[in-house]
Amino acid sequence: MASIQAQFRTFHGTIKLNWNDEQATLREKRGIVIQKLRDQLKKRFEDEKKPVPTFEERNQGSYAMGTGVKPLDSDFDLDVALLFNLSKDDEQPVTVKQWVHDALDGHTKDVKIKRPCVTVQYVKDDEPAYHLDLAVYAAKNDDDKVFLAKGFPGSAAENKVWEESDPMALVAAVDARHAGEDRDQFKRVICYLKRWKDEKFPTNGEAAPRGIALTSAAYHWFQPVSTLVDVVSMKREYDDHKATYDLVMNMLGRFASEWDGATNSLRPRLHAPLPVPPNQDPFDRMSFGQMESFKTKLESLRDALKASMDEVDPHVACQHLADNAFGKDFPVPPKEETASRGGPSIISSNTSA
Numbered sequence: 001m002a003s004i005q006a007q008f009r010t011f012h013g014t015i016k017l018n019w020n021d022e023q024a025t026l027r028e029k030r031g032i033v034i035q036k037l038r039d040q041l042k043k044r045f046e047d048e049k050k051p052v053p054t055f056e057e058r059n060q061g062s063y064a065m066g067t068g069v070k071p072l073d074s075d076f077d078l079d080v081a082l083l084f085n086l087s088k089d090d091e092q093p094v095t096v097k098q099w100v101h102d103a104l105d106g107h108t109k110d111v112k113i114k115r116p117c118v119t120v121q122y123v124k125d126d127e128p129a130y131h132l133d134l135a136v137y138a139a140k141n142d143d144d145k146v147f148l149a150k151g152f153p154g155s156a157a158e159n160k161v162w163e164e165s166d167p168m169a170l171v172a173a174v175d176a177r178h179a180g181e182d183r184d185q186f187k188r189v190i191c192y193l194k195r196w197k198d199e200k201f202p203t204n205g206e207a208a209p210r211g212i213a214l215t216s217a218a219y220h221w222f223q224p225v226s227t228l229v230d231v232v233s234m235k236r237e238y239d240d241h242k243a244t245y246d247l248v249m250n251m252l253g254r255f256a257s258e259w260d261g262a263t264n265s266l267r268p269r270l271h272a273p274l275p276v277p278p279n280q281d282p283f284d285r286m287s288f289g290q291m292e293s294f295k296t297k298l299e300s301l302r303d304a305l306k307a308s309m310d311e312v313d314p315h316v317a318c319q320h321l322a323d324n325a326f327g328k329d330f331p332v333p334p335k336e337e338t339a340s341r342g343g344p345s346i347i348s349s350n351t352s353a
Contacts, residue, residue, distance in 0.1 A: 001309050002317040007331045008240040012188045014329050015195050017068035017076075026078045026130055030057075033104060033120055033132055034080075040103035053099065055084040060135065060167035065174050067190040067215055072198050072327075076130035079117075081167045083139035083146070088162035090138070093149030097136050113152055115159075138162055145277075169276040174219060177275075182224035185238050190218045192244050192326065199327040200297050207290050213282035216272040221250035245305040248298060255295055260288040268295050301325055 034057050045052040061079035062068035070076070084096060100118045104111050110121035114133075121131040136149040146167075151160035178186045193214045201208030225243040226236040257266040267288045273279040286294065304324035311317035315335045322330040 002311050002314040004241060004308075004314050004317050004321075005237070005239060007314070007318050007333065008188070008192070010331045011326065011329060012191055012240075014331075015069045016191055017063065017070055026076055026132075029120075029122065029130070030078060030080060030132060033107065033134075036107060037082075037100060037103050041099060044099075044103070053084055053086060053096075055082045056139075057082055058168060060171065062194075062211055062215075064167075064171045065215065066187050067174075067194070067211075069191050069194045069198070073128075075128040077133055078130075079133045079135065081135050081137055083137045085140050086138050087141050088138040088147045089141075092160065093136070093138075093147075093162050094151045094153055094155070094160045096138070097149050097151075098153060100134055100136055115150055115152060115155075116148065135167070137165070137167075164278045165280075166276055170274060173275045174215065177219055178222075178224060181226070181236065181238060185224050185226070185240060185243055186218065186222050188240055189222060189244050189247055190215050192240070193218070193247075195327065195329070196301055196325055199325070200301075207286075207293060209286065209294055210282050212274075213272060216274050216282055217251050217270070218247060219275055220272055221254065222247045223250075241305065241309060245302065245309065248302045248305060252295070252298055252302060258288075262288070267292060270295070 042052050058064070058081045059079065060081040063078060082100065086096070094113075097113050097118055101111060101113050104118070104120055108120055108122055110119075110123070112119055112121075117133040117135045119131055119133050122129050138147045138149070141147065145164055146169075147162035148165040150163050175183070177183070194211050197208055197211070197214060222243070223246060224238070225240075225246060226238045229235055229237050251270065254272075255268040255270050258269045259265075260267045269288065269291050270283055271281050272283055273281045283291070304320060307324075308317040308320040311320065314333050315337075318330060318332040322328060322332055
């Protein structure tokens with residue numbers, strides 16, 4: 001088995017989103033949008049002689065979790081939670097989303113209400129460059145729960161709902177799942193799966209599993225893999241290659257046969273409910289056909305990881321992963337630098353914090 005941990009770490013550094021570096025533009029746009037929203041809400045409601053609605057903003061999703069990856073199509077996005085200081089009984093969900101839309105309308109050429117959020121799209125050279133997804137929440141409820149505004153202005157009444165959803169609780173749960181370097185590996189492996197997903201699934205449509213679905217699967221079934229190399233300092237060497245393989249194997253082992261009424265047959269399906277109430281399953285949105293395709297591609301990832309693990313030459317092992325799993329951003333060391341390497345395999349141990 002070739003030792004390619006250095007290549008995995010380099011790969012992670014290449015694909016991960018860095019809030020403090022290349023995402024400075026998004027950070028700046030976020031600040032401008034939030035300030036404009038506050039200013040416009042203040043102006044509108046003062047003009048109407050009504051109490052001005054207030055909110056707190058928080059990053060949510062992959063940025064907040066530290067599991068974001070750079071998109072292949074360059075349309076970077078940032079998920080922002082707008083936690084309004086109101087109860088779900090105070091206002092209709094789409095009404096509050098409309099406040100946000102109206103306050104920001106015209107800030108860019110494309111501000112629209114979507115079912116789960118309000119999106120502010122930025123364009124460069126007539127192509128989408130990056131966007132902010134503003135999720136609207138009612139955060140001051142008697143039961144201390146947080147509710148997400150769902151629906152469009154033209155939606156049927158039953159589709160305009162306040163849906164329980166606590167983005168900060170989810171971020172905290174993912175962050176607390178593992179500790180220290182185990183947690184670092186946990187988040188790196190999630191990033192590897194997300195890049196694999198972007199490489200192997202079409203960018204449009206609903207066929208691909210959502211990033212949060214892969215994160216939830218990792219929450220349930222990831223186990224750290226490392227080897228103790230110094231008993232005095234308790235230093236461990238981590239093996240992202242095997243950790244990724246083990247997670248894929250665990251995911252495949254959790255598929256179960258369920259009845260598909262459309263085809264009158266049993267078909268495979270994976271469930272990975274989120275770890276916080278109301279414990280929605282982000283895989284539920286996938287049809288049986290999409291789930292079957294996902295399983296087939298996951299099996300191909302398993303095979304690619306196993307084949308590369310069986311190689312003794314790091315060049316060959318890395319080339320296999322670049323060609324069959326992770327794409328051109330996975331580094332491949334030159335053949336002449338690796339041909340004489342190899343040696344006995346190192347057996348890694350699974351460890352949990």
